[in-house]
Amino acid sequence: MTTTSVPAAGRRPIVDVRDIRKTYAGRTVVDGVSFTVEEGEIFGILGLNGAGKTTSVECVGGLRVPDSGSVRVAGLDPVADHAEITQVLGAQLQESALQARLTVREALELYSSFYPRRLDWRPLAERLGLTAKLNTRFGGLSGGQKQRLFIALALIGSPRVVILDELTTGLDPRARRETWSLIEDVRDSGVTVLLVTHFMEEAQRLCDRIALIDKGRVSALDTPDGLIGRSAGNTAISFTPSEPIDREALAALPGQAGIEIKDGRITLAGTEETVNAVITLLARGGITAHRLRVTEATLDDAFLDLTDA
Known part of the structure; x- marks a missing residue:
């Protein structure tokens, strides 16, 4: 039975997902997923590969249309209000990639041009350790540097909410921990983070609350300590x-x-x-x-x- 945690006093839900379902070729991938994300928190979507995590957050970002149910981000419908959603929500998705010959500077300038209310990309690049790599082509970046660039591109539109999907997959332990610190910095700057991961250590360290997704359903929702306390682990x-x-x-x-x-x-x-x-x-x-x-x-x-x- 799914259990949801009560929002903390003084916080307001900024993402509201209610009973969304999604089926592909007769196979149900998301089967009645519901959760709310509170403003100012890191909210984790945790599950094995193929559990329905990415499809769920793609519905939040307006990249997929749920077959049923509803999604609201800052009161907006990601599909019907798609133009407005792009101004309040940034995303780094699992399969993110850029043209190999595009430099870091060119990518930042290009994405900056998409938003009327944008951050100055120069201090953002400095904060994310990219200043020395501005003239480096995307194909010449390390895995950790690419992830830093994707974080910058997700933040450049000054969003209220950012989706980070499997951000540290393929990174070595040092780069993974550096990326964790960056995610905490993003949250501390006032941005709400929706973090998709299958790394338990990552979720336990970063997330204020976690929804466990299992076979397209939310099997549990609580704080990391709350989930651990409800388990049979000793x-x-x-x-x-x-x-x-x-x-x-x-x-x-x-x-x-x-x-x-x-x-x-x-x-x-x-x-x-x-x-x-x-x-x-x-x-x-x-x-x-x-x-x-x-x-x-x-x-x-x-x-x-x-x-x-």
């Missing part, structure tokens, strides 16, 4: 005690959901309360915990529990 604590601990004492710990003892090493599954109780138990017994490790449940755990993945 916090795990493992250690090797300096002296044996009675198993019954471990079994009596609050919140514990499993005990494994192998070669003298103890692993407990439970909650944060279990972790605190273990530390108290060790302190009272004067026992040292060697190689103590605490592993918390993650969004990966929540995704597996809350979808059919």
Whole structure:
């Protein structure tokens, strides 16, 4: 059953998607998707490839017409009010590309000419680390530099909302983390971000709220912590005690959901309360915990529990 989180006090929904459906050649790709995006947040659309994420946001951007349901962005219909939508919504889509011989400067100047209410592309290029690459052709840019350029092009029209679809796919870990910082900067500048991703770590770090899309439907909608808290994933604590601990004492710990003892090493599954109780138990017994490790449940755990993945 789909559960939606309540908008935070003082925030206003700027994107409103209600029961949209989309079918291709008799195959249902989006099957009753609904969500709202609050002004000033990073809202994540998370799911496996083929789950219906991109089709859903293409309906938000007016690039696809849903078979049924409704979409509003800042009160506008992306299809009927398409000209107005282009002035409030920017997008970097999954298959974005430019002509290989186009320079960064030419791309920025071209896109800037499309908007009557546009940002000065020069400080935007500097902010995104593109100033030194203005005369570089698109084909000569690295993957991370291309993504920075696409962010600039999505922002150049001074939008209120920006769609970023699978922005970090194919990037190395360093470039991915640099891009994450850029997305946070975009949000901090006052732009609402609709972020489409299949990277759990990315969604957990960046998003204020997340809609899990599974087989064309929203299977859950909450904050990252809320989704993790609703999953069956446990916090795990493992250690090797300096002296044996009675198993019954471990079994009596609050919140514990499993005990494994192998070669003298103890692993407990439970909650944060279990972790605190273990530390108290060790302190009272004067026992040292060697190689103590605490592993918390993650969004990966929540995704597996809350979808059919």
